[in-house]
Amino acid sequence: MIEVKDVYFTYLTGVEALKGVSLSIRNGEFVAVMGQNGAGKTTLVKQFNGLLKPTKGEVLVDGVNTRDISVAQLARKVGFVFQNPDHQLFSETVEEEIAFALRNFGFKENTLNRRVTWALNLLGLTEYRKTSPFMLSGGERKRVALASVLAWNPKVVILDEPTIGQDHRQKEILRQFIVQLNAQGKTVVIVTHDVEFVAECSPRVVLMAQGQIVADGSAKKILTDPDVALRASIVPPQVTQIFLELEDLGLPTDVIDVSEAKRVLIEHFEAGER
Amino acid sequence: MAIIETKNLTYTYPSATKPSIRDVSLTVEKGEFVILTGPSGCGKTTLCRCFNGLIPHFYTGQLEGELTVAGLKVIERSIYEMAQRVGLVFQNPENQLFALSVEKDVAFGLENLGVPRDEMRKRVDWALQTTGIEELRERAPHELSGGQQQRVAIACVLAMQPDIMVFDEPTSFLDPLGAQRIFEVINQLNKKLGVTVILVEHRLDLASKYADHVVIMDDGKIALNGSPREIFNSETARLIGVGIPKATLLWQLLQENGITLEGVPTSSEEAARLLREVLNQ
Numbered sequence: 351m352i353e354v355k356d357v358y359f360t361y362l363t364g365v366e367a368l369k370g371v372s373l374s375i376r377n378g379e380f381v382a383v384m385g386q387n388g389a390g391k392t393t394l395v396k397q398f399n400g401l402l403k404p405t406k407g408e409v410l411v412d413g414v415n416t417r418d419i420s421v422a423q424l425a426r427k428v429g430f431v432f433q434n435p436d437h438q439l440f441s442e443t444v445e446e447e448i449a450f451a452l453r454n455f456g457f458k459e460n461t462l463n464r465r466v467t468w469a470l471n472l473l474g475l476t477e478y479r480k481t482s483p484f485m486l487s488g489g490e491r492k493r494v495a496l497a498s499v500l501a502w503n504p505k506v507v508i509l510d511e512p513t514i515g516q517d518h519r520q521k522e523i524l525r526q527f528i529v530q531l532n533a534q535g536k537t538v539v540i541v542t543h544d545v546e547f548v549a550e551c552s553p554r555v556v557l558m559a560q561g562q563i564v565a566d567g568s569a570k571k572i573l574t575d576p577d578v579a580l581r582a583s584i585v586p587p588q589v590t591q592i593f594l595e596l597e598d599l600g601l602p603t604d605v606i607d608v609s610e611a612k613r614v615l616i617e618h619f620e621a622g623e624r
Numbered sequence: 625m626a627i628i629e630t631k632n633l634t635y636t637y638p639s640a641t642k643p644s645i646r647d648v649s650l651t652v653e654k655g656e657f658v659i660l661t662g663p664s665g666c667g668k669t670t671l672c673r674c675f676n677g678l679i680p681h682f683y684t685g686q687l688e689g690e691l692t693v694a695g696l697k698v699i700e701r702s703i704y705e706m707a708q709r710v711g712l713v714f715q716n717p718e719n720q721l722f723a724l725s726v727e728k729d730v731a732f733g734l735e736n737l738g739v740p741r742d743e744m745r746k747r748v749d750w751a752l753q754t755t756g757i758e759e760l761r762e763r764a765p766h767e768l769s770g771g772q773q774q775r776v777a778i779a780c781v782l783a784m785q786p787d788i789m790v791f792d793e794p795t796s797f798l799d800p801l802g803a804q805r806i807f808e809v810i811n812q813l814n815k816k817l818g819v820t821v822i823l824v825e826h827r828l829d830l831a832s833k834y835a836d837h838v839v840i841m842d843d844g845k846i847a848l849n850g851s852p853r854e855i856f857n858s859e860t861a862r863l864i865g866v867g868i869p870k871a872t873l874l875w876q877l878l879q880e881n882g883i884t885l886e887g888v889p890t891s892s893e894e895a896a897r898l899l900r901e902v903l904n905q
Contacts, residue, residue: 385799386799386801386802387769387770387771387797387798387799387802388769487664487665488664489664514796514797515664515793515796516664516826517662517663517664517826517865517867518663518826518865518866518867519663519865520664521867522865543798543799543800545800546827546829546867546870580801583799583800583801583802584799584800584801585800585801585804585830587829587870588829588869588870588871588891588892589870589871589874589892591892591893591896592871592874592892592895592896592899595892595893595896595900596896596899596900596903599900599903599904608870608873608874608877609877611874611877612874612877612878612881615874615878615883615899616878616881616883618903619883619903622903
């Protein structure tokens with residue numbers, strides 16, 4: 351679905367944000383791009399929908415080079431939800447906000463209405479249909495931003511730091527939502543440094559540091575390797591930290607999730623009693 | 625000795641139809657490290673704004689009940705007086721920093737208070753040193769990383785030598801290692817200098833090991849108030865949907881399956897130690 355081939359990117363200020371990145375994301379994959387502040391995570395995912403074009407190297411989306419296609423055409427396939435919803439929202443009502451992109455894509459009025467209603471319902475925003483997005487809370491504005499992207503049904507959804515400013519319950523709703531989108535066949539890419547959130551979702555993890563990919567693999571493999579984590583300013587999940595300290599007792603160290611931890615410990619106790 | 629005391633504090637923002645905090649009665653002892661948490665919109669930030677007088681003096685609206693901070697009746701004092709005793713560090717340092725050098729930013733609050741030049745120099749040096757950013761003195765704040773900026777923001781507030789420092793989700797824009805470093809700095813201020821700390825935080829996995837006292841708010845009221853162990857182990861915390869530390873959650877799950885540890889862990893180190901004891905038996 352997305353092919354990144356030896357991409358370099360330098361901002362106009364001279365900052366070299368990507369230094370030879372190669373990555374392949376298959377159709378229907380769920381990927382978390384992680385790494386420290388300034389590692390190049392957002393710069394990388396902005397290449398996926400053509401918001402940024404490589405200084406060197408190339409990015410192919412569905413086989414098409416991002417240099418040969420407009421951002422508008424790419425956006426139809428790759429939806430991008432910004433970290434800060436205020437960078438994205440501008441309309442007078444939530445309904446208008448969601449309809450805006452659909453209108454630009456040339457959807458007919460009755461299809462457009464159907465899609466707006468569907469997206470409002472999907473994200474629990476129906477009661478705010480006629481409300482100004484700016485009257486809503488931060489968490490609700492993030493949902494409006496997400497609804498406005500999902501409304502046109504892109505194949506790939508990119509979410510930049512979706513958990514910032516969300517409380518525990520909202521994060522759980524978001525997690526279920528993302529997992530559901532992915533199960534429906536969408537390719538989902540999240541940019542995040544929320545280790546506990548990633549541990550609960552368990553996607554493929556692409557770890558970046560200083561403009562390069564330093565590790566790529568399952569969440570279980572990447573998040574439980576303390577050396578790799580340290581290189582990218584990531585702290586292993588709390589559950590993993592417990593198991594890393596108990597390594598000498600013959601327990602596994604690749605545990606990231608609390609229910610898995612429970613299972614492993616109970617098995618260990620039962621084995622000890624026999 | 626109590627440094628913050630509120631009795632039946634209720635506050636309604638101007639033009640709001642219902643109060644944002646209701647009947648809040650809370651005592652914070654001098655030198656405590658308090659974590660204030662709860663779902664978005666529960667009134668955490670509103671309560672913090674009362675501590676330094678932004679409510680009612682800046683936000684106006686209607687404040688009822690009693691509020692004493694650092695021995696002062698907040699309602700009768702000005703923001704200027706309260707600001708010298710209660711420092712507030714925001715979630716996003718970019719909202720707080722504006723000068724062209726770190727040193728100037730840190731000195732700004734002191735200039736406003738009319739602190740003499742020599743004293744100002746001493747305090748700026750001390751604040752930079754304490755937060756570990758002396759080498760950033762001449763740098764422009766907007767060119768620094770998020771973690772460095774947050775340390776500058778802390779230094780700015782620290783230079784005023786407040787008795788109480790309130791941190792409103794100070795790490796939500798930082799990566800985990802950056803967040804851990806900020807928590808370490810805050811912990812040092814509390815343990816070494818005796819500053820009373822109020823930390824508003826959702827990420828309890830990282831922060832709870834430093835706290836003496838946890839307050840959970842829900843729908844404008846205090847829902848739970850006590851030691852981290854009592855709080856995280858309570859059914860109410862789970863029901864409100866507070867993200868209790870995974871170490872405590874694991875303890876609960878094991879307990880339900882008949883495995884009992886000698887104590888309730890709130891950090892990975894503690895959980896590992898308690899598990900080791902049981903596993904070695």
